[in-house]
Amino acid sequence: MRRIVFVLVAIAAVPGLIAFNVGGIAHAAQEAAPVFVKKIPPGYRDWKVVSVAHEAGDLNDIRAVLGNDIAIKAYREGKLPFPEGAIVGRIAWSYVASEENNKTFGREQSFVAGSPTDAYLQFMVKDSKKYAATGGWGYSSFGKDSQPTDEAAMKSCFPCHQAVKDRDFIFTRYAP
């Protein structure tokens, strides 16, 4: 009876956990399950700029990558890995040709930020213990309605970011 109660507690603590370790090493199973961030970090829109980018193709967005003070300090000092509490975020807006600007320039050259995209906000939150299963970063994504993206879609975050493991899983470089 004691054993059954323990398993139920583990499931409640880690939503989505597959309890394949019934009666076994439940602690290890807990670490291996990714934990996603479900809350937008407060004040992110006031954060400092890391860099900017344009993703063409299906995404077709223009984006600002921002960092909280801990992240910006680490970026500027070239410090890796990022310290606990660092958060790197990005805001993505639709990539829109600016008729107004083009008219003024006299040519088709200007692309600006339009409305929020379907993957409006994304954040990586550094907490080595809590997010041990995903390289010490908790991943999050929010739509234009500020609601979290469903967990199934979030499972591709970490595998993709492993391409830059040597930069502590962060793609974006600091722009001077």
Next chain:
Amino acid sequence: MRRIVFVLVAIAAVPGLIAFNVGGIAHAAQEAAPVFVKKIPPGYRDWKVVSVAHEAGDLNDIRAVLGNDIAIKAYREGKLPFPEGAIVGRIAWSYVASEENNKTFGREQSFVAGSPTDAYLQFMVKDSKKYAATGGWGYSSFGKDSQPTDEAAMKSCFPCHQAVKDRDFIFTRYAP
């Protein structure tokens, strides 16, 4: 003799002033001559994001438009004209395809900020009296060496920004 001294003072105070009002309304001439900003506003790299953009063509840059606290507050409140002391700036980096990102995405889609461009930094500083000749905004531009652009090139700033006089001469809209 008093009259000649006065004209010389006016010339010294406003470089580039054509002293067509010798012996006449020197004050009016002073107001009509644009005054350009020659100093990079301290701390601009810490300012909050107004928006982002990509200028294709000859410029071929990707840019962040930032504002000091006065400018950001006015933007967020939708307040026009911008109050005294507002500064809107933009940083322009070369527009570079990211091989690293493309490799991870599996397609050619990612463009990031490279090195500073020849027109690296530009600012508009609101001071209705000092910059009365150019709509209340002082214009500035700095190259990748952080040196001010020569004044001849600066003369195109205000005529171009007059296209958006109804938005207090500021092209960039606040991105949500």
